[in-house]
Amino acid sequence: MRASLIQIAVDPAESPNSRRARVASLVAEQRGVADLVVLPELWPVGAFAYESFEAEAEPLDGPTHRAMAKAAAEASVWLHAGSVVERAPDGALYNTALVFSPSGELAATYRKMHRFGFDAGEAVMMAAGDALVTVPVPDLPLGVATCYDLRFPEMFRGLVDAGALAFVVSAGWPARRREHWTLLARARAVENQAYVLACGTGGTHAGVPQAGHSLVVDPWGEVLAEAGDGEETLTVDLDPALVATTRDRFPALKDRLLGLAPPRR
Numbered sequence: 001m002r003a004s005l006i007q008i009a010v011d012p013a014e015s016p017n018s019r020r021a022r023v024a025s026l027v028a029e030q031r032g033v034a035d036l037v038v039l040p041e042l043w044p045v046g047a048f049a050y051e052s053f054e055a056e057a058e059p060l061d062g063p064t065h066r067a068m069a070k071a072a073a074e075a076s077v078w079l080h081a082g083s084v085v086e087r088a089p090d091g092a093l094y095n096t097a098l099v100f101s102p103s104g105e106l107a108a109t110y111r112k113m114h115r116f117g118f119d120a121g122e123a124v125m126m127a128a129g130d131a132l133v134t135v136p137v138p139d140l141p142l143g144v145a146t147c148y149d150l151r152f153p154e155m156f157r158g159l160v161d162a163g164a165l166a167f168v169v170s171a172g173w174p175a176r177r178r179e180h181w182t183l184l185a186r187a188r189a190v191e192n193q194a195y196v197l198a199c200g201t202g203g204t205h206a207g208v209p210q211a212g213h214s215l216v217v218d219p220w221g222e223v224l225a226e227a228g229d230g231e232e233t234l235t236v237d238l239d240p241a242l243v244a245t246t247r248d249r250f251p252a253l254k255d256r257l258l259g260l261a262p263p264r265r
């Protein structure tokens with residue numbers, strides 16, 4: 001299985017519509033290259049562009065859904081299309097990740113559970129999701145998480161218990177805490193003996209320089225690839241059998257004292 005992470009630079013001078021068209025082309029270029037493509041958090045608007053959230057909010061079947069469903073089908077890939085500002089039917093906003101199958105069907109949605117910002121920004125503007133989400137990608141079931149979720153290990157343990165062999169973390173992580181980003185991505189891989197595919201944004205938007213440094217970590221904690229600061233695509237080969245091998249050879253997950261269910265292998 002081959003995965004490509006497309007680290008988008010969110011340039012405020014580019015309109016969301018132009019960016020959707022450009023990102024759709026980048027995804028379509030992955031035809032025959034990757035089986036799974038991953039995009040960052042809130043790339044249509046910018047994760048810190050709070051003042052645009054209301055105006056750019058879209059229903060689940062909105063413009064990002066349409067563009068990405070088409071791109072997934074054109075490229076014939078599983079597409080984690082990052083997240084959008086979702087306007088729910090009751091008017092609430094959610095930070096919602098969209099995952100498409102290779103035929104362009106919406107395979108899963110995940111509403112970000114841990115909202116970032118403490119008493120400001122996303123934490124007050126958006127409602128919180130309340131459900132863990134896994135996606136049954138053949139051979140490599142994915143657990144879905146978004147940005148700040150990375151700081152909450154219990155969520156990843158829950159995803160492992162639900163059968164995830166890899167975590168896809170879509171983010172708009174600030175440069176100021178880049179070391180936390182790479183450290184936590186590796187920690188989530190090591191403690192859960194699972195792949196971590198962590199795709200962030202590059203560039204600067206809303207005055208917040210982005211960390212970039214998207215990375216892919218294997219179940220032993222080795223960094224297989226890491227991007228720089230700007231727009232970049234990382235393509236990495238993943239071996240789903242390595243998860244079982246790692247869990248068999250170093251069966252630490254079996255020694256959990258507080259967990260209830262042993263993880264699937």
Ligand SMILES: O=C(O)CCC(=O)C(=O)O
Binds near residue numbers: 047149
């Ligand atoms: O936890 C962090 O340092 C960054 C989180 C974040 O930027 C987000 O969730 O949007």
